[in-house]
Amino acid sequence: MVLSLIAAGGYAGADPLPAAGLQVAAIATTQPPQVSLRPISRPTGLPEAVANSLRPKKRPDTRQANISQVPDAPKVPPAKQRAFKAWITAFRARAQAQGISRVTLERAFSELTFDAEIVQRDVNQSEFVTPIWTYLARTVSDARVENGEAALRDHAETLSRIEAKYGVDKEVIAAVWGMESNYGGFRGKREIIRSLATLAFDGRRGAFFESQLIAALQILQSGDVTPKAMTGSWAGAMGHTQFMPTSYLAYAVDFTGDGKRDIWSEDPTDALASTAAYLKRFGWIKGQPWGVEVRLPAGFDYAQADRKIVKSAQSWRQLRITTADGRRLPDHGEGALLLPAGANGAAFIVYRNFSVIERYNVADAYVIGVGHLSDRLRGGEPIRASWPEDNRPLSFKERRELQQRLTGAGYGTGGADGRIGPKTRAALRAYQLATGLTPDGYPSLTVLQRLR
Numbered sequence: 001m002v003l004s005l006i007a008a009g010g011y012a013g014a015d016p017l018p019a020a021g022l023q024v025a026a027i028a029t030t031q032p033p034q035v036s037l038r039p040i041s042r043p044t045g046l047p048e049a050v051a052n053s054l055r056p057k058k059r060p061d062t063r064q065a066n067i068s069q070v071p072d073a074p075k076v077p078p079a080k081q082r083a084f085k086a087w088i089t090a091f092r093a094r095a096q097a098q099g100i101s102r103v104t105l106e107r108a109f110s111e112l113t114f115d116a117e118i119v120q121r122d123v124n125q126s127e128f129v130t131p132i133w134t135y136l137a138r139t140v141s142d143a144r145v146e147n148g149e150a151a152l153r154d155h156a157e158t159l160s161r162i163e164a165k166y167g168v169d170k171e172v173i174a175a176v177w178g179m180e181s182n183y184g185g186f187r188g189k190r191e192i193i194r195s196l197a198t199l200a201f202d203g204r205r206g207a208f209f210e211s212q213l214i215a216a217l218q219i220l221q222s223g224d225v226t227p228k229a230m231t232g233s234w235a236g237a238m239g240h241t242q243f244m245p246t247s248y249l250a251y252a253v254d255f256t257g258d259g260k261r262d263i264w265s266e267d268p269t270d271a272l273a274s275t276a277a278y279l280k281r282f283g284w285i286k287g288q289p290w291g292v293e294v295r296l297p298a299g300f301d302y303a304q305a306d307r308k309i310v311k312s313a314q315s316w317r318q319l320r321i322t323t324a325d326g327r328r329l330p331d332h333g334e335g336a337l338l339l340p341a342g343a344n345g346a347a348f349i350v351y352r353n354f355s356v357i358e359r360y361n362v363a364d365a366y367v368i369g370v371g372h373l374s375d376r377l378r379g380g381e382p383i384r385a386s387w388p389e390d391n392r393p394l395s396f397k398e399r400r401e402l403q404q405r406l407t408g409a410g411y412g413t414g415g416a417d418g419r420i421g422p423k424t425r426a427a428l429r430a431y432q433l434a435t436g437l438t439p440d441g442y443p444s445l446t447v448l449q450r451l452r
Contacts, residue, residue: 075116076114080202087201088109088197091210091213092105094210095213100217104220107227108216112193112197113194115190117234118235119198122204129393129394131387131393132340132341132345132364132387133387136365136369136372140369140373140376145376148183148377152377155174159272166273166279167284168286169287172279172371175377180240180242188233188237189231192230192245193217193220193230195233196209196213196236199236212244212245212246215246225260241272241274243263251274253273255269255270255274279357283356288333289351289375290357290370290371291349292323292324292330293347294329294347294348296321296347300321302339302440305337306337306429308336309337311334311335312331313333317329324383324384333352336350339440341388342438342440343438344387344391345385345387346384346385354367394443394444396418399418399443403416404416406427406428406451411427411431413427429441435450
């Protein structure tokens with residue numbers, strides 16, 4: 001979960017996305033934040049590592065997607081293992097200075113070795129590009145909806161108690177569970193200490209992963225879990241709803257009352273309650289939808305499709321926006337227009353709760369996936385609009401080129417890091433307006449070719 005990959009913490013690009021993480025290619029405050037639909041900045045009141053993190057960028061399919069594209073991990077040369085051991089020795093001193101006991105360190109680092117495969121996955125994940133329509137077809141499949149309905153039945157009493165305590169809709173909790181681990185079926189089996197130590201030593205974001213490693217050691221020291229039982233994904237996300245260690249420390253709860261915040265065992269109660277507690281902390285509004293699919297009129301001004309432009313339901317109605325089935329747009333409060341695949345794909349009016357889910361994972365596709373899955377679990381219909389399936393998404397290299405060419409043409413993106421965030425979309429929209437293109441801010445191959 002938290003969370004989040006792309007996550008805010010592990011992601012430091014020239015064009016950052018709203019703080020919170022998944023790249024479809026490939027998360028405090030003492031009071032809930034004010035309701036806002038604009039991209040959320042990093043919360044204050046917590047150490048940077050805690051406030052920024054959830055989980056590093058997650059790839060679309062938790063089981064198989066792109067695995068065949070990851071090269072076999074190279075054998076680790078003896079020199080690398082020696083360097084890793086030397087790093088562990090130095091790290092032990094830093095950990096002890098932060099309150100980690102020698103006993104905890106001995107338990108955690110006994111027979112610890114470097115994992116080259118993890119580094120290979122971290123390096124290669126940014127190249128993976130999955131279109132939103134493919135991502136949603138996988139993550140909100142009929143099978144996942146059916147499994148979610150079964151999970152709601154099987155855990156009805158627990159989810160109802162969690163909903164009553166935290167005010168977060170049980171279908172949303174179940175949807176996060178389904179997206180993160182397929183309802184507990186794919187929680188990850190890698191030893192978290194080994195993964196985090198490897199990434200802290202030799203990954204792209206050493207400082208971020210070292211902060212996660214310190215947090216993991218604090219969890220072990222608290223007695224909530226043993227080193228062998230602390231398992232999860234290659235990037236360090238743990239349990240049924242995939243918490244990063246810093247997020248676990250900040251938000252996990254003991255809902256069962258057994259004295260431990262156990263998100264790893266077969267019983268998902270603490271994990272589900274922790275997810276609800278997390279969403280509540282960031283201002284979840286019970287009963288408000290994450291968004292509503294809408295239909296845009298002919299001749300619509302696509303410059304209005306900007307998360308910074310927030311309007312009342314009445315204002316959107318005056319622009320002749322209706323629900324996807326042509327009905328009057330309901331009043332769920334102020335909302336912004338989102339076009340995740342540009343003018344040729346589905347359109348949504350998104351509300352405050354969209355931004356709350358973003359705290360879990362910043363990618364639009366992930367938030368739409370959670371929201372749409374929760375709707376389906378309530379008996380809702382599939383997304384009505386078609387997607388531009390004949391338009392392939394830009395590769396990482398092409399996204400960097402797009403940013404470079406936009407900047408060169410006088411439309412600054414704040415850097416060329418291959419991440420399409422608010423600055424790049426604003427620059428792209430300005431370019432589209434100036435050249436007579438539909439200003440939807442969508443990074444298509446057509447726009448790149450035009451810039452060339």
